[in-house]
Amino acid sequence: MAGGFRIKRVHDDPSPQDGERVLVDRLWPRGVSKERAALDEWAKDAAPSNELRKWFHEAPDERREEFADRYTAELDGPDQSKKLDELRARAAKHTVTLLTATKDVEHSHVPVLLKQLKRK
Template sequence: MDGLRGIFLKRVYEPYDESDGCRILVDRLWPRGISKGNARLSLWLKEVAPSPELRKWFCHKPELFDEFRCRYLDELRTSDVHIQAVRQIMILSEQGQVTILYGAKDPVHNHAIVLFEELQRITQIPKT
């Protein structure tokens, strides 16, 4: 489980831990093979996931990941819906620990990694 300033990242299939704090699923689609009870979510924040068009274009192909990252970052930084969802995660992280959950099998080439990096970038920007 990776973490930064009270925000952690892990697959939704990993066991629940009390230290997870607020558990936020950031996938647009419900992960296969896991019940809502076993997921033990605090929030399902579909709005922060890539748009359906971008998700379908990427189709979890590692060779498309660099371009996917650029396109998803653009969504996160310019789409009002995405901006609000990112703000919601940041507000929750100020109240306590947050664990961002994703269902992708590939732990390197997925949207949650990009989101996590963007949250890390935001937390490093000096507040004025």
């Protein structure tokens, strides 16, 4: 049974449809306990580096396109590639929900990550 990927905010209630729940943020989300998050994994290697994250948040509207390029390059690194391969393998078997604390998920790192996950 194939699952694939879903995206959800970590602040939203967990549901049985989530399958495996994987946090893809570098920082732990404020105000969310580990119990409430109900994570199967915290995939820091799939998140943007601290330097890139801080740079992007200084001017997200102006830097969105360059951020996507830089983050894609980071995801080609050995640790990141290994993590993406692991996530792809899991999603081939069942649903994997990528969790983020970002309020504006559409304009965050998550769509870039999802594009890379679906690339291979």
